[in-house]
Amino acid sequence: MSLQVHFYRLQSSEFADELKSLLDEDINITIGSEIPTPADYEILIYPTPSKAWLEASPNLRAVVVPWAGVPEETRGLMVDYPQISIHNLHHNNFNTAELGFALLLSAAKFIVPMDQALRKNDWTPRYQQTKAIMLRGRTALILGFGEIGQALGAYCLGLGMNVIATKKHPEQYQGELNVKIFSDNQLHDLLPKADVLLIALPLTEETEDLIGEEEIMAMPKGSILVNIGRGPIVNQHALYAALKSGHLRSAGSDVWYHYPESKEARTDTPPADLPFGELENFVLSPHRGGMVEEVEHQRAHALAALLNAANRDQPIPNKVDLKAGY
Amino acid sequence: MSLQVHFYRLQSSEFADELKSLLDEDINITIGSEIPTPADYEILIYPTPSKAWLEASPNLRAVVVPWAGVPEETRGLMVDYPQISIHNLHHNNFNTAELGFALLLSAAKFIVPMDQALRKNDWTPRYQQTKAIMLRGRTALILGFGEIGQALGAYCLGLGMNVIATKKHPEQYQGELNVKIFSDNQLHDLLPKADVLLIALPLTEETEDLIGEEEIMAMPKGSILVNIGRGPIVNQHALYAALKSGHLRSAGSDVWYHYPESKEARTDTPPADLPFGELENFVLSPHRGGMVEEVEHQRAHALAALLNAANRDQPIPNKVDLKAGY
Numbered sequence: 001m002s003l004q005v006h007f008y009r010l011q012s013s014e015f016a017d018e019l020k021s022l023l024d025e026d027i028n029i030t031i032g033s034e035i036p037t038p039a040d041y042e043i044l045i046y047p048t049p050s051k052a053w054l055e056a057s058p059n060l061r062a063v064v065v066p067w068a069g070v071p072e073e074t075r076g077l078m079v080d081y082p083q084i085s086i087h088n089l090h091h092n093n094f095n096t097a098e099l100g101f102a103l104l105l106s107a108a109k110f111i112v113p114m115d116q117a118l119r120k121n122d123w124t125p126r127y128q129q130t131k132a133i134m135l136r137g138r139t140a141l142i143l144g145f146g147e148i149g150q151a152l153g154a155y156c157l158g159l160g161m162n163v164i165a166t167k168k169h170p171e172q173y174q175g176e177l178n179v180k181i182f183s184d185n186q187l188h189d190l191l192p193k194a195d196v197l198l199i200a201l202p203l204t205e206e207t208e209d210l211i212g213e214e215e216i217m218a219m220p221k222g223s224i225l226v227n228i229g230r231g232p233i234v235n236q237h238a239l240y241a242a243l244k245s246g247h248l249r250s251a252g253s254d255v256w257y258h259y260p261e262s263k264e265a266r267t268d269t270p271p272a273d274l275p276f277g278e279l280e281n282f283v284l285s286p287h288r289g290g291m292v293e294e295v296e297h298q299r300a301h302a303l304a305a306l307l308n309a310a311n312r313d314q315p316i317p318n319k320v321d322l323k324a325g326y
Numbered sequence: 327m328s329l330q331v332h333f334y335r336l337q338s339s340e341f342a343d344e345l346k347s348l349l350d351e352d353i354n355i356t357i358g359s360e361i362p363t364p365a366d367y368e369i370l371i372y373p374t375p376s377k378a379w380l381e382a383s384p385n386l387r388a389v390v391v392p393w394a395g396v397p398e399e400t401r402g403l404m405v406d407y408p409q410i411s412i413h414n415l416h417h418n419n420f421n422t423a424e425l426g427f428a429l430l431l432s433a434a435k436f437i438v439p440m441d442q443a444l445r446k447n448d449w450t451p452r453y454q455q456t457k458a459i460m461l462r463g464r465t466a467l468i469l470g471f472g473e474i475g476q477a478l479g480a481y482c483l484g485l486g487m488n489v490i491a492t493k494k495h496p497e498q499y500q501g502e503l504n505v506k507i508f509s510d511n512q513l514h515d516l517l518p519k520a521d522v523l524l525i526a527l528p529l530t531e532e533t534e535d536l537i538g539e540e541e542i543m544a545m546p547k548g549s550i551l552v553n554i555g556r557g558p559i560v561n562q563h564a565l566y567a568a569l570k571s572g573h574l575r576s577a578g579s580d581v582w583y584h585y586p587e588s589k590e591a592r593t594d595t596p597p598a599d600l601p602f603g604e605l606e607n608f609v610l611s612p613h614r615g616g617m618v619e620e621v622e623h624q625r626a627h628a629l630a631a632l633l634n635a636a637n638r639d640q641p642i643p644n645k646v647d648l649k650a651g652y
Contacts, residue, residue: 158484293456
């Protein structure tokens with residue numbers, strides 16, 4: 001019996017063509033925004049399925065969100081369908097980790113203000129006492145040691161940094177990186193060691209406002225913070241104050257407190273309540289995460305790998321734990 | 327017999343104190359801008375000694391330039407004193423390699439234009455086709471595989487890139503990095519493989535104008551160039567044209583074609599003949615190389631290690647090959 005897959009809507013026909021070229025030949029894939037007849041799909045690729053979609057096919061065993069994360073409405077709906085597993089794609093993880101690492105290096109080397117000055121033919125920063133530091137030999141604390149955190153760990157090790165990390169279940173780490181992994185309830189013991197704090201956590205009830213004034217002040221003076229998790233994990237007032245006072249040498253963030261709510265608002269939405277854009281020691285990135293030129297190819301490969309695994313009766317990768325939220 | 331050292335001038339008394347605290351106790355060090363009496367120094371720390379300084383002490387066997395490189399006037403003078411070896415300091419190498427790596431990541435991820443837009447509350451780059459790419463899996467070609475090039479190689483490997491390199495004498499590389507090293511006359515065969523070209527060469531007759539239009543066009547379309555060697559190694563017209571046309575996706579440079587010639591000129595010296603500062607896909611850095619906050623501590627440690635080696639009758643590190651120029 002060949003695997004029946006339905007793909008709700010479609011980015012582009014190039015994407016469909018590439019996906020099909022990567023799938024096992026015996027996979028049957030239908031594509032469209034209407035429930036197909038007969039509704040016999042075993043796997044539904046749809047980030048926000050309705051009840052009707054979940055109930056139409058008696059064969060449905062897995063829903064795939066074709067990106068990272070799971071929309072909240074889908075998480076809420078799926079708890080009523082425990083027999084249907086939910087999966088997502090991790091193809092963005094290396095892209096996102098690279099962006100976080102780029103923010104760290106930009107923050108540590110003050111790339112943006114130096115660039116802006118020299119564009120105006122101004123060399124004065126070259127002759128002033130610099131705030132840039134060497135990262136080699138310093139300690140990075142990574143909060144969240146999932147795939148993105150692990151990639152960040154590898155990059156920091158490559159740079160000659162010491163790396164420590166927190167993870168909800170440290171014992172679950174099976175990799176071979178030279179990283180000491182602690183339970184996330186040891187955070188407060190670890191912060192004083194963090195020359196660099198890299199946040200790669202999902203936003204949950206436990207992580208919201210996790211890094212506030214107390215936590216930032218527990219970091220060494222002159223340390224660096226980079227957030228690629230979600231904005232509200234870091235208290236924006238505490239972050240702004242520490243950058244302003246210099247307790248934090250610098251910081252970078254790809255994640256924010258406010259987002260454009262309409263197309264028109266895209267050119268004029270302050271990302272936070274505080275004027276982070278006035279700070280020279282802060283690198284701002286508009287929640288790009290894994291956005292790279294080749295991302296659709298990466299997505300097609302990741303989706304094909306997932307469907308091929310299902311077709312070969314292997315466990316379907318990237319099962320989401322609905323309770324944990326990721 | 328204790329080692330006699332003279333240090334011409336001095337950055338600061340903190341530097342002298344730190345240096346002395348790191349030296350073997352039996353080293354005799356004099357400090358000042360006049361030839362000491364008696365002139366019995368065996369090692370002279372002085373970037374640009376005159377003939378008088380070289381001839382005053384019959385015991386002089388080594389001159390130390392307390393930074394990277396050797397001033398041209400000193401190189402010219404020292405060929406007449408083959409019995410006196412010349413040494414410099416490499417404490418900046420990791421700093422410089424980190425800066426080059428930061429420029430690469432900023433260029434690959436378009437950190438600067440994204441930051442500048444969001445500072446103006448403009449999120450539109452988030453919703454446009456991006457030119458950012460993933461570096462993992464791509465190939466970096468490093469020109470110049472000395473200490474800086476090797477550090478860059480380690481960082482690129484940490485990111486999951488493939489790394490190839492050129493070196494004047496490939497057989498001299500003794501390290502263990504997973505890097506294929508070629509002779510520098512194989513450059514033209516290697517350029518078509520270079521998704522990223524990292525230039526960590528000294529400026530010599532052979533390297534001036536090494537990377538011109540032909541070489542850049544031999545690189546794949548959409549590749550990235552980073553120069554932390556010296557400006558004139560890359561032809562500025564060819565570089566500008568390739569960035570403008572998009573043949574090069576992006577580039578970064580810490581090294582330039584014009585430098586401020588006076589203190590007054592520091593706020594208004596264009597770094598090149600062409601308006602690189604108008605390009606969004608170029609990251610400009612004002613020749614900072616290894617400038618980091620802790621650099622004087624690093625310098626003191628490197629200088630002390632060199633003097634202690636001489637005192638212990640070990641070979642003095644970092645001997646400069648005057649013919650090669652580095």
